[in-house]
Amino acid sequence: MDNQQMRKTMNGAVLLSLAALIAKVLSAVYRVPFQNSVGNTGFYVYQQVYPIYGIGMTIALSGLPVFLSKLVAEQQTNKQQINLIKRVFILLSVFSILLFSLIFFKADWIAKGMGDALLTPIIRSVSWLFLLVPILTTTRGYFQGTFRMMPTAVSQVVEQTIRVTVILIAAYLFNLLNWNVYQMGTAAMSSAWIAGLAASLILFFSVIKKRERADNTILYLNDEKTETMSYRTLIRRFTTEGIALSLFSALLILLQLIDSFTLYKGLTYAGMSSELAKNAKGIYDRGQPLIQLGMIVSTAFSTTLIPVLSHAVSEKKELEFLRSASSMVRMTVTFSVAATTGLVVLMPYINQLLFGDRFGVGVLRIYMLAILFASLIGSYHAILQSQNHHYLIMGALIMGLVMKWVANHLFVTKFGTIGASLATVLSLGLILFVIRFGLPRLLKRELTKKRFVLKISLISLVMGITVWLITHYIENWIFNDGNRMDAFALTSIGIIVGISVFLFGLLRFKVLTIREWLSLPFGKKILRKEVK
Structure with a gap:
């Protein structure tokens, strides 16, 4: 080419x-x-x-x-x-x-x-x-x-x-x-x-x-x-x-399809009335647009690297392939962790702002973990796809879908919609484990540098605690009427604080390379301000 x-x-x-x-x-x-x-x-x-x-x-x-x-x-x-x-x-x-x-x-x-x-x-x-x-x-x-x-x-x-x-x-x-x-x-x-x-x-x-x-x-x-x-x-x-x-x-959609066949039926089988089961399923389904939005943030910038991977494989440029694959995974992890942490911490306010109440916050918080797993699965899938590892991909998918089906039957009757959220996260975790196991050894070593994982974990933890403390304090003393306007204010404050803390952490600990920063919108301006 x-x-x-x-x-x-x-x-x-x-x-x-x-x-x-x-x-x-x-x-x-x-x-x-x-x-x-x-x-x-x-x-x-x-x-x-x-x-x-x-x-x-x-x-x-x-x-x-x-x-x-x-x-x-x-x-x-x-x-x-x-x-x-x-x-x-x-x-x-x-x-x-x-x-x-x-x-x-x-x-x-x-x-x-x-x-x-x-x-x-x-x-x-x-x-x-x-x-x-x-x-x-x-x-x-x-x-x-x-x-x-x-x-x-x-x-x-x-x-x-x-x-x-x-x-x-x-x-x-x-x-x-x-x-x-x-x-x-x-x-x-x-x-x-x-x-x-x-x-x-x-x-x-x-x-x-x-x-x-x-x-x-x-x-x-x-x-x-x-x-x-x-x-x-x-x-x-x-x-x-x-x-x-x-x-x-269609991975996430297939998991939703399993929910369509098992969740409502499981709730009614456990003794919940038909109307309450429909209402509970409707609340659980609030998580799907939130996951979509979270994954948009985490994958929008990394998908442009997929043609580079295919090009590097076809030209047998191993160094270029490793560098591009590593960059794609690092950026995916970075933004999916930020999105997941933010949604989990701010879920009560986001839920009330968008849907008018705070029902199902615990269910939705667990469900949001799917953002991190699904985003990483997408990146690993792109890497394996560029190397034509189709049978491994198909095997991982089948195992994950079976896990979701079995876990829904086991968990929903006992834990309700929380069980369905747990089943989704477990099935995605299994798919991620199987796919990662099949990655080339050299690439696996490149993608699992402990310093990177430690830095991202620390930054997300600090961000989550900071956002929770500030929003919790402001809610108790200022925006405490419990209406949508208050939820909007608290969500906005939380997002601004979260982005500020997370960006500061990324720059302070040098999580992303200069090349990766330059590939992001406003990345050049952020680097210039950091230099000044």
């Missing part, structure tokens, strides 16, 4: 990271006004079915397109790329029709498996999205494989914007027309296929716009014989690399 191509790849990675950041912020933020409008029970109804949508969009957005872009980039000619896309489209069409049929026609069976037969129309509403997966996946994969990231980025932001708009309209109509929560959920989940259709149209017109000749596009294919990857090879690679990448991209 020459310098120009490498620069193009990096620019594309930054563009996709920015689009993903915008989409994730939208995906996390809309849940707050949505929950405020429909209440805990309405939020439960939506979140029960959300993982089905999440898996579909992960496949169509970040899982298979990334894998397909790799296949496209391996092809020697444009003709081979297009013929490959054609075969992939056929395979995905068969797969998507089967998946749609299963979800649509077995929606009642799925709803009963979740313990709530009234969820059936909501599940059917989201199933239509899967018919759009072939066009979403193949067009995004083709554009990314030919280093044209703009169509994917635009379609991603538009898709998320339209989806959020439809969901908030559904919440508004819920109050205006006195719908029940299941009617609201059905309308809200229709956002999946509406937004997916809009994204498909954007990608479709991008294909038309980019074509140079009629016989050189996906839309106008001739039958000229070219050497193309066989269906057998495609199926083999999809069932190993493609599925591993897609499922791992």
